[in-house]
Structures are given as structure tokens and as C-alpha cells.
Amino acid sequence: MPDGCGTANRGLAASVSGRPDGEAPALSLIVPCHNEAANMRPFAERVMECLSVEGAPETLELIFVDDGSQDDTLAQVTELIAEAPSDRIQMCAIELSRNFDKEAAMLAGLERATGALIGFIDADLQQDPQTSFEMYAYLQSHPEMDCVAAVQEERREGRMVTWLKKRFYRTFNAVGDVELPAHASDFRVFRRNVADALMAMPEYFRFSKGLFAWVGFRTHTIPYQPAERHAGETSWSLRGLFGYAFSGIVSFTTWPLRLVLYLGIIASVASLAYLIVVLFEYLIVGINVPGYPTLVCLILLFFGIVMLAMGVFGEYLGRIYIEGKRRPIYIARQVITQPAKAASPAKATTPSAEAANEGARIEDASAR
Ligand code: UDP
Ligand code: MG
Numbered sequence: 001m002p003d004g005c006g007t008a009n010r011g012l013a014a015s016v017s018g019r020p021d022g023e024a025p026a027l028s029l030i031v032p033c034h035n036e037a038a039n040m041r042p043f044a045e046r047v048m049e050c051l052s053v054e055g056a057p058e059t060l061e062l063i064f065v066d067d068g069s070q071d072d073t074l075a076q077v078t079e080l081i082a083e084a085p086s087d088r089i090q091m092c093a094i095e096l097s098r099n100f101d102k103e104a105a106m107l108a109g110l111e112r113a114t115g116a117l118i119g120f121i122d123a124d125l126q127q128d129p130q131t132s133f134e135m136y137a138y139l140q141s142h143p144e145m146d147c148v149a150a151v152q153e154e155r156r157e158g159r160m161v162t163w164l165k166k167r168f169y170r171t172f173n174a175v176g177d178v179e180l181p182a183h184a185s186d187f188r189v190f191r192r193n194v195a196d197a198l199m200a201m202p203e204y205f206r207f208s209k210g211l212f213a214w215v216g217f218r219t220h221t222i223p224y225q226p227a228e229r230h231a232g233e234t235s236w237s238l239r240g241l242f243g244y245a246f247s248g249i250v251s252f253t254t255w256p257l258r259l260v261l262y263l264g265i266i267a268s269v270a271s272l273a274y275l276i277v278v279l280f281e282y283l284i285v286g287i288n289v290p291g292y293p294t295l296v297c298l299i300l301l302f303f304g305i306v307m308l309a310m311g312v313f314g315e316y317l318g319r320i321y322i323e324g325k326r327r328p329i330y331i332a333r334q335v336i337t338q339p340a341k342a343a344s345p346a347k348a349t350t351p352s353a354e355a356a357n358e359g360a361r362i363e364d365a366s367a368r
Contacts, residue, residue, distance in 0.1 A: 026057035028115030032105035038231035068099030119189035135189035
């Protein structure tokens with residue numbers, strides 16, 4: 001299998017269906033990695049194991065995206081690349097200049113993927129490469145479908161997280177402009193048309209589940225059961241999950257703005273009604289309404305509503321501000337590719353550190 005992850009795609013117009021030599025791998029798997037040093041080798045071994053199962057792709061491109069890891073993730077990946085374990089696998093690694101987040105890492109991988117079919121998979125072995133290959137096989141035998149999404153059969157997180165995630169899907173689907181299939185993740189395999197559509201969306205705040213739902217296409221779902229994390233810890237805290245969920249809702253709907261409008265309308269109607277009651281009591285019944293407590297309550301209520309409205313506006317304004325800067329979504333520090341087999345057999349076994357230091361194997365950094 002020839003050398004190299006292909007060049008970056010930049011949207012619909014840049015649809016690439018092959019590598020520089022014209023031969024596209026059957027499947028590109030994009031693996032975002034953040035502090036996954038202990039998982040890299042077991043992950044690669046599992047991929048190799050699954051490749052020998054019938055129905056696996058003939059050729060595979062593995063794109064590791066090192067998302068600002070502070071451990072040995074990159075060194076581990078560089079070793080794997082230098083070892084070039086099989087003719088059927090072509091590996092490369094994109095090192096981002098810092099930790100951008102999984103969404104940015106996924107985009108970085110997507111822009112370099114050259115496979116006819118493309119998939120995302122986590123590095124921690126919670127998602128089995130065998131399932132990716134089953135999704136691949138499904139698309140091979142169903143040309144009318146564009147995407148296969150693996151959906152968690154049952155959640156193994158704590159009760160609190162499960163409950164919150166359920167609420168999130170309910171809320172999102174109630175207020176969002178697109179429908180999120182419950183428990184669908186970004187563990188998917190899809191065709192290039194889907195990849196091109198995803199890359200054509202230049203937004204900074206990326207929420208893959210929403211983006212997949214927004215681009216549409218014919219999606220088949222298959223159940224899967226996530227395994228325990230092989231090593232290391234999840235990068236998600238409860239606070240992080242909250243932020244991600246909130247960001248997802250704000251990215252895909254202006255419903256909070258509408259909610260503030262409704263609150264404003266309700267408050268105005270209620271205060272008008274109260275004014276009528278006060279006037280009626282004062283002018284017709286002749287009661288001198290005690291004003292101070294009422295006034296304090298009303299001021300606090302309306303002040304609260306105004307502050308809430310400002311908070312919601314601020315959230316959207318902040319996003320417009322950040323999107324308006326058009327900063328790159330990620331910055332790649334270097335791209336490490338496999339040594340070309342044809343050039344020299346000695347090179348193919350070059351130790352990792354040297355491979356990483358050889359100018360020929362490190363491409364220019366890019367940003368998007
Ligand atoms: N990840 C990443 N950048 C981050 C956080 C996570 O690339 O900032 C990767 C991580 O290495 C893993 C995948 O995203 O391959 C899923 O992360 P994690 O296992 O922490 O999430 P969980 O499975 O708990 O949802
Ligand atoms: Mg995980």
C-alpha cells in the first residue's frame with residue numbers, strides 16, 4: 001500500500017477521492033487521542049486482529065490525531081508508524097499544537113482522510129474496531145446508505161450522568177431544529193459525501209452529534225455496547241459535560257432567545273393586569289394599596305428577568321464574537337507519515353525518534 005495520508009480537504013469544492021497516487025484506501029479511521037499513551041499499542045494490536053476477520057477492509061488508513069497530549073502518546077504513535085505493522089495499514093499522526101478538544105481533533109483527521117469510507121473511533125478501546133469494520137461492511141453491501149452510526153445499547157455511566165444525558169437528549173429534541181437519535185455518538189462510518197458536508201461547516205463551536213443530524217443523509221443505526229476504558233481516565237468532568245451539552249443546544253437552536261421573549265411577554269402581561277387591579281382598587285373600591293413590599297417584589301422580579309435576558313443575549317453575542325474572529329479551529333504542529341517502502345527498506349524500520357526527526361517524513365503544519 002502506498003505512502004501517505006492525503007492533503008487536506010477544505011470543504012465541498014475540495015472533494016478528494018484518492019491519494020496523490022490515485023489509490024484511495026478502502027477505509028480511513030480517525031482516532032482522536034488525548035493522553036492515551038497506554039492505549040495506543042493495544043489499540044493498534046486490536047485493529048490488526050480485527051483486520052484478519054472476514055469482511056474487514058482490504059486497505060486501511062489510520063489517522064491518529066494527538067490532541068495536545070502531555071504523556072507519551074505521540075512517541076507511542078510514532079513508534080507504531082515506524083514499525084509499519086502491515087501492508088494493509090497506512091498510518092499517520094497529526095500532532096496538534098495544543099489541546100484543542102476532541103471535536104477539533106476529529107476535524108483535523110477528517111481533513112486528511114483519503115479513504116472512500118471514513119470513520120471515527122476513540123483510542124481507549126471502549127469502541128471496538130471490529131464494530132467499525134462491521135459498519136464498513138454494512139455500507140459496502142448497502143450502496144443506498146450514506147452513514148452507519150453505532151448507538152449505545154445501555155449506558156454504563158453513573159446514574160446521575162445517565163439521567164442528565166437523557167434530559168439533554170429530551171431537551172435538545174424538544175427545542176432543537178434537528179432531531180438527535182438518542183445515545184448516538186460520533187462512533188460512525190460514513191461516505192465521502194457526508195465527510196465533505198461536515199467539512200463544509202466552518203463553525204468554531206463544533207458539536208458532532210448535531211452536525212451529523214444537521215447534514216442529514218441516509219443513516220443506519222446499529223447497537224453496540226461500549227467496553228470499559230482500557231487504561232487511563234476519561235477527559236470529561238461533570239462540569240465539562242454540562243458545558244458541552246449547553247454549547248450543543250446554543251449551537252443548534254435560538255430557542256433560549258425565544259424563551260426570553262416569552263418571559264418578557266408574560267411579565268408584561270402580568271404587570272399590566274396587576275396595574276389594572278391596583279387602579280381598580282384605588283379608584284373604584286377606594287383601598288389605599290400598601291406599596292413598598294409590592295414594589296420591592298416587582299423590581300426584583302423584573303430585574304431578574306432582565307438579567308436573565310442579558311445572560312442569554314450575552315451567550316449568543318459571545319459566540320458571534322468568537323466566530324467572527326475566524327480563528328483556525330485547530331493548528332497542526334506536524335504530520336508524521338510512514339516511511340515510503342519503495343524508497344529504501346532500511347528506512348521502513350527507522351526507529352521512531354529518528355523517523356520523527358527526518359524532515360522528509362514531517363509535513364508542514366497546517367491550521368484550520
Ligand atoms: N479526546 C481528545 N481530546 C480531548 C479529549 C478527549 O482527542 O480533549 C479523545 C480521547 O483520547 C478519546 C476520545 O476523545 O480517544 C474520547 O474521550 P474520552 O474517552 O475521555 O471520553 P468518553 O469516552 O468518556 O466520553
Ligand atoms: Mg472513552
